Amino acid sequence: MKSVIAFTRYFGLFVFLVGVILNFKMYYFDEWPTYMFYILSFFGILLIGISYLMKRKL
Known part of the structure; x- marks a missing residue:
């Protein structure tokens, strides 16, 4: 899971x-x-946000 998040x-x-x-x-x-560029920037920010939301809650 860590490699997917990274x-x-x-x-x-x-x-x-x-x-x-x-x-x-x-x-x-x-x-x-x-x-x-707006679409790509928004998509990039969305992916970064999703990667932080995918963290496991311990």
């Missing part, structure tokens, strides 16, 4: 960072917003 947390962090990088890229290259 994988979920790290995957969520990766997805969140990809969303933030897309956001910076949009501002740096003056591109039109596609709002994909």
